[in-house]
Amino acid sequence: MARRLLSEVHPIFYFLSVWFRRLITYLKWSFEGKTFASLKSTEKLPYRVKKHQSVLIRKLGDTDLQLQHNKVKNLSIAIGRIDGIIIRPGETFSFCKLVGLTTKRKGYLPGILLSCGEAKPGIGGGICQIANLIHWLVIHSPLTVTKRYHHSFDPFPDDRRVLPFGSGATVFYNYIDYQFMNCTAYTFQLRLWLSEKCLEGELRVDQNLDFAYHVFEKDHQFLKIGNKYFRKNEIWRNKIIRRKSGEILETELVTKNFAEVKYVPDTYEQSDELKQPRGVYED
Template identity: 90%
Template sequence: MARRLISEIHPILYFLSVWFRRLAIYLRWCFEDKTFASLQSSERLPYRVKKHQSVLIRKLGDTDIQLQYNKVKNLSIAIKRIDGILIKPGETFSFCQLVGLTTKRKGYLPGMLLSCGEAKPGIGGGICQIANLIHWLVIHSPLIVTKRFHHSFDPFPDDRRVLPFGSGATVFYNYIDYQFMNCTPYTFQLRLWLSDKCLEGELRIDQNLDFAYHVFEKDHQFLKIGEKYYRKNEIWRNKIVRRKSGEIIETELVTKNFAEVKYVPENYKEVEGCDIIYGLSDNGKNGF
C-alpha cells in the first residue's frame, strides 16, 4: 500500500502544512538577496517584444461553466496587481509577491483549481492563466526564468489550445511561485488586460532588440503505460537575427515535459516499462 503524506491524513494537517510552507517563504523573502520588481507604470515602454492572448471561456469536460465565469472575475482582480509592472536590470519578478493571497475579502470567487491529482473549485481558481501567458511572453525574451512549476497532470483534452503542451506555469500562494530575473541592461514591462473574449498581454522594452525568439515543440506523444495515459514533449527556441532574414544564431532546449493525462487520448502509443519516461525529477519544476 502506498504511503500517505501527513498532510493527506486530515484536512487540519493539510492546512498546517500549507501555512508552514508559506511562513518559510515569508522568512526567505525577508532575508534573501533579491530585489523584487514592484513599480507599476501606466506609461507604456516604447517597444514590444511579444504579444499574446488566451481565450477566457473554455469547455473543460463536465465542469460547471460558472467556474469559468468566476475565473474571469478573478483574472480582472489579479491583473491589476501586475499590469504595467517594470522589471529593471537586476530585478526579479515574483507572481506571488505581486498578486498576493487570493481571498474572498479581496473579491475573489471560486474557480477551477488543479490540486492533488484532480480538478476542483477553490477561491481564486483560474489565475494560473495569467502565469501561463506571462511565461509564454518571457520565453520569447532574454529574461531568465528562475522559478517555474507546471501541473503534474493534464486534466482535460485540448480545447482551442494554440500553445505547446507544458509551456505554461502554475502558481499557489506563495511557495509555488513563478519568477524570472532581468540580467540584461534593459528595462522590461508587462501589460495585461481583458477583452471581450480573451486575456491579453504583451512584454515591452525600453530599447529595440536586434534579435528575437521563435519557440517550437518537438517530440510530442501520448503514451499508454499499463493502465495509465501520459503526455510528453520538448519545447525549444531559436534565437534569430532580425535584420538577416531570420538567421538562427542559437538553438536552446527550454524544457522537457512529462505528465499523466486524466482522459483517454484519441491517438496514443502503447509501451512497456518506464525507460522512455524522462524528466520526472523535474516534472512541475523547470527553468532555463
Template identity: 45%
Template structure:
C-alpha cells in the same frame, strides 16, 4: 534516465496536504524577506515604447462538467490580479515574483470562486483561474531575453487538446505562494508587463525600453505518450526555442525545459480531438 517513475498518483490525507501547504508557504515567506533579492515593485501607467511579444488567450472555454459560473468567477479574479501587475517595471538586476506582487487571493479582497485544478481533477476555490495568467506570462517570457528563475510544470494533463495553438507543457502552474513564477531581468534594458481584458480574451505584452535585437520561436520535440506499468498514461516532451537575429538568421537552438504529466483522459480521445 526514467524521470516519470515518481508520477504514479500518491494518496495523501487532507491533514498531510494542509501540513505540507503550511510548511512550504512559510518557507516561501522566509525566502522572500531574507533571500536578499531585489524584487520588482514599481509600476507605471506610461507604457514603454517597444512591444517585444504579445499574446492573448480566450476567457471562456467549453469544458465538460465545468459550471460557467466558475469561468465568470475566473474572469473577475483575473481582473483583480491584473490590477496588481499591469504596468510593472522590471529594472536590470530585479526579479519578478508572481505571488509576491499579487498577494494572497481572498474573499475580503473581492476574489471569487473559480476552477482550481486539484490532483488531476478540479474543484471550486477562491481565486481560482489565475493559472491562465501565469501561463500567459510564462509563454510571453519565453519569447524575450528575460530569464525564467522559477517555474512549475503542470503535473496532470487534464483536458484533451482542443484547438491548442501552443506546445503541450508551455504553461506555468501556480498556487499561493509556494508554486511561484519568478523571472529575472539579466539584460541592460527595462522591461514592462502590460495586461488587460477584452470581452473575450486575456491579453498581455512584454514591452521594453529599447528595440529588441533578437526574436524567438518556441517549439516542442520528443513528444510521446507512455503506458505505465501501474495502468496510467504519462505524456512527455521537451520545450526548445530558436533564437533569431534581426536578419532572420538562426543564432541558437536553446533547451528550455521538459514536461512529464499524468494524462487524465484516454490517449485515444486525445487523438480523436486532434483529427
C-alpha cells in the same frame, strides 16, 4: 501498504503543512537578497517584444461553466496587481509577491483549481492563466526564468489550444511561484488586459532589440503505460537576428514535459516503461 503523508490523513495537517511552507517562503523573501520588481507605470515602454492572447471561456470536461465565468472576475482582480509592472536590470519578478493571497475579502470567487490529481473549485481558481501567458511572453525574451512549476497532470483534452503542451506555469500562494530575473541591461514592462473574449498581454522594452526568439515544439506524443495515459514533448527556441532574414544565432532546449493525462487520447502508443524526466514537474 503505501505510507500516507500526514497531509493526507486529516485536513488540519494539510492546512498546517501549507502554512508552514508559506512561512518558510516569507522568510526567504526577507533574507535571500533578491530585489523584487514593484514599480508600476501606466505609460508603455516604447518597444514591443511579444504579444499574446488566450481564450477566457473553454470547454473543460463536465465542469460547471459558472466556475469559468468566476475565473474572469478573478483574472480582472489579479491583472490589477501586475499590469504595468516594470522589471529593471537586476530585479526579479514574482507572481505571488505581486498578486498576494487570493481571498473572498479581496473579491475573489470560486474557480477551477488543479490539485492532488483532480480539478476542483477553489477561491481564486483560474489565475494560472495569467502565469501561463506571462511565461509564454518571457521565453520569447532574454529574461531568465528562475522559478517555474507545472501541474503533474493534464486534466482535459485540448480545446482551441494554440500553444505547445507544457508551455505554461502554475502558481499556488506563495511557495509555488513563477519568477524570472532581468539579467540584461534593458528595462522590461508587462501589460495585461481583458478583451471581450480573451486575456491579452504583451512584454515591452525600453530599447529596440535586434534579435528575437522563435519557440517551437518537438517530439509530442501520447503514451499508454499500464492502465494510465501520459503526454510528453520538448519545447525549444531559436534566437534569431531580426535584420538578416531570421539567421539563427543559437538553439536552446527550454524544457522537457511529461505528465499523466486524465482522459483517453484519440491516438496513443503503447509503452512498457515510465521514463519521466527528472525535475520537470513539481507540485
